[in-house]
Amino acid sequence: MGIKAKLAVFVSGGGSNLQALIGASETGKLSAEIVLVVSNNAKAYGLERARNAGIDTFVYNVKDYPNKEEAHSDLLEMLEEYGVEYIALAGYLKLLPEPLVKKYKGRITNIHPALLPKYGGKGMFGHHVHEAVLAAGDKESGATVHMVDEIYDNGRILKQGRVPVLPGDDADKLAARVLEVEHKIYAEALEELIKGKQHDD
Numbered sequence: 560m561g562i563k564a565k566l567a568v569f570v571s572g573g574g575s576n577l578q579a580l581i582g583a584s585e586t587g588k589l590s591a592e593i594v595l596v597v598s599n600n601a602k603a604y605g606l607e608r609a610r611n612a613g614i615d616t617f618v619y620n621v622k623d624y625p626n627k628e629e630a631h632s633d634l635l636e637m638l639e640e641y642g643v644e645y646i647a648l649a650g651y652l653k654l655l656p657e658p659l660v661k662k663y664k665g666r667i668t669n670i671h672p673a674l675l676p677k678y679g680g681k682g683m684f685g686h687h688v689h690e691a692v693l694a695a696g697d698k699e700s701g702a703t704v705h706m707v708d709e710i711y712d713n714g715r716i717l718k719q720g721r722v723p724v725l726p727g728d729d730a731d732k733l734a735a736r737v738l739e740v741e742h743k744i745y746a747e748a749l750e751e752l753i754k755g756k757q758h759d760d
């Protein structure tokens with residue numbers, strides 16, 4: 560019960576985490592309504608998932624505007640129009656505009672497919688992460704939900720989930736095992752963030 564927080568989810572690709580968040584929102588495990596899905600990639604399957612769930616979508620690319628200031632203010636206006644209170648990055652591969660990071664400080668999260676602070680930072684995305692974990696011979700990996708600030712993979716860690724690295728793993732197998740954990744912990748972490756925030760208010 561209670562008022563649901565308004566959430567925007569940003570995706571660049573398949574959107575399986577978005578799907579998990581849609582599911583959690585529908586079952587009430589996540590006290591948020593996903594009001595908008597934003598993508599830099601018009602072909603992202605995540606946009607299709609949004610449309611299937613009846614969620615509005617917005618394709619956003621700085622290069623479609625005369626300059627970045629106009630691009631940034633258009634994105635901010637769009638989020639405002641939808642009354643967005645929280646932003647969840649879910650496989651979003653672009654850096655967020657600085658004015659947005661400032662405005663939503665403490666209310667933007669990301670999920671990363673490794674146990675940060677290990678295997679984070681520039682270039683550490685997708686299969687690169689899992690290949691690095693395998694190359695290092697680590698016995699475990701996992702996923703991290705963290706707050707977003709101006710630096711890649713740098714913000715406060717909200718939640719982590721661990722999985723074993725198994726003999727015979729390749730990047731795809733490990734990615735699939737990590738994704739299962741991602742789908743669980745992202746909604747949990749968001750729920751805790753939103754609830755904590757509601758108590759503060």
Ligand code: GRF
Nearest residue numbers: 573574575576650670671672
């Ligand atoms: C996930 O592994 C996430 O941790 C990373 O990008 C991937 C997105 O997957 N940031 P999906 O689009 O949610 O399926």
